[in-house]
Amino acid sequence: MSLSDDDDFEKALARLAGGDVVAIPTETVYGLAASIASDAAVRKVFALKKRPFFDPLIVHVAGFNQARGVAAEWPPLADYLARVFWPGPLTLVLPKRNEVNPLITSGLPTVAIRHPRHELTERLIAAAGPLAAPSANRFGHTSPSRAEHVAAEFPGDGLLILDGGPCEVGLESTVLGIEAGADGAADKIRVLRPGGTTEADLHESLRKWSRAVSIEKGTEGIQGPGQLKHHYMPDIPLILVGENGDPVSPDRLRRIGRELGAEPKRAAELVLDEDPAIAARELYDRMRRLAGSGADAIVVRKVASRGGGFWDAINDRLARAASFEIP
Numbered sequence: 446m447s448l449s450d451d452d453d454f455e456k457a458l459a460r461l462a463g464g465d466v467v468a469i470p471t472e473t474v475y476g477l478a479a480s481i482a483s484d485a486a487v488r489k490v491f492a493l494k495k496r497p498f499f500d501p502l503i504v505h506v507a508g509f510n511q512a513r514g515v516a517a518e519w520p521p522l523a524d525y526l527a528r529v530f531w532p533g534p535l536t537l538v539l540p541k542r543n544e545v546n547p548l549i550t551s552g553l554p555t556v557a558i559r560h561p562r563h564e565l566t567e568r569l570i571a572a573a574g575p576l577a578a579p580s581a582n583r584f585g586h587t588s589p590s591r592a593e594h595v596a597a598e599f600p601g602d603g604l605l606i607l608d609g610g611p612c613e614v615g616l617e618s619t620v621l622g623i624e625a626g627a628d629g630a631a632d633k634i635r636v637l638r639p640g641g642t643t644e645a646d647l648h649e650s651l652r653k654w655s656r657a658v659s660i661e662k663g664t665e666g667i668q669g670p671g672q673l674k675h676h677y678m679p680d681i682p683l684i685l686v687g688e689n690g691d692p693v694s695p696d697r698l699r700r701i702g703r704e705l706g707a708e709p710k711r712a713a714e715l716v717l718d719e720d721p722a723i724a725a726r727e728l729y730d731r732m733r734r735l736a737g738s739g740a741d742a743i744v745v746r747k748v749a750s751r752g753g754g755f756w757d758a759i760n761d762r763l764a765r766a767a768s769f770e771i772p
């Protein structure tokens with residue numbers, strides 16, 4: 446595929462205005478976008494992806510005005526984080542305005558908002574208005590970090606794909622629930638999904654924030670139903686294995702075979718770059734290449750020393766992409 450030009454941009458705008466969906470590049474992964482003003486287009490996003498309606502979409506905006514047009518409240522902490530991290534891989538979950546289509550938020554009282562960092566898409570959103578967009582892949586499948594991944598996900602659907610090159614970050618955004626503390630109580634941040642904005646960056650930014658903040662991890666008991674255990678899965682089983690020894694030793698293959706019902710004949714190892722930023726950028730492309738390589742299983746070594754920074758999100762995605770784990 447070749448990078449999109451002004452013609453493609455105009456076509457995309459026309460399709461969005463006409464209630465159709467368009468695939469868009471962002472710095473995280475490619476998105477399947479619908480104007481939030483078009484009920485038909487939002488429905489088409491769910492239908493194309495075969496995404497269940499209980500999994501809410503992120504609304505993509507270009508700037509604060511559009512963000513405040515969908516959020517019913519814009520607490521100082523949200524304002525501060527948006528100023529630090531937007532445009533970029535940080536999604537803020539805030540109370541929604543009544544006008545926001547409940548299909549987008551799965552009926553929740555909150556809406557997830559972010560300003561993506563990609564020149565072409567920022568221009569598109571500025572012209573078309575806010576776009577509701579999940580990742581441009583079939584539900585539960587590996588996310589797309591290149592335009593050709595999107596084309597492979599939706600063959601024959603007549604989908605217009607804006608090609609903005611390979612995604613710069615390659616992992617989904619970090620999703621934060623924001624609750625403003627009333628009457629001097631600490632503001633609360635809940636990390637609903639680790640992603641392209643690291644916890645270290647978040648902590649660093651909050652050192653310059655004047656009010657007390659508590660940060661809670663995990664999604665236990667949270668209102669967001671989107672944190673599914675199995676997600677991002679390639680077409681062949683992916684298995685996490687212990688870090689020592691041969692990842693595809695006969696003993697390990699036997700164990701894997703017991704779980705799968707048949708021993709893999711060609712297990713391929715997914716090797717990640719030592720540099721977490723590169724590992725993140727290449728993760729989904731490598732998963733897809735191995736899934737299409739003729740191998741019948743993918744094994745990934747779980748390296749204990751890989752934590753913090755982008756590794757948190759990479760490990761989260763691998764755990765969800767995996768069918769199971771063996772020592």
Ligand code: AMP
Pocket residue numbers: 500501502503538550553555556557578579580617620637638668669670671672
């Ligand atoms: P995706 O667009 O596929 O990367 O997924 C977006 C994720 O954002 C969902 O899986 C949800 O977990 C999260 N999300 C979106 N809207 C909300 C919301 N209103 N409350 C909590 N989480 C949300």
Ligand code: MG
Pocket residue numbers: 579580588
């Ligand atoms: Mg997704």
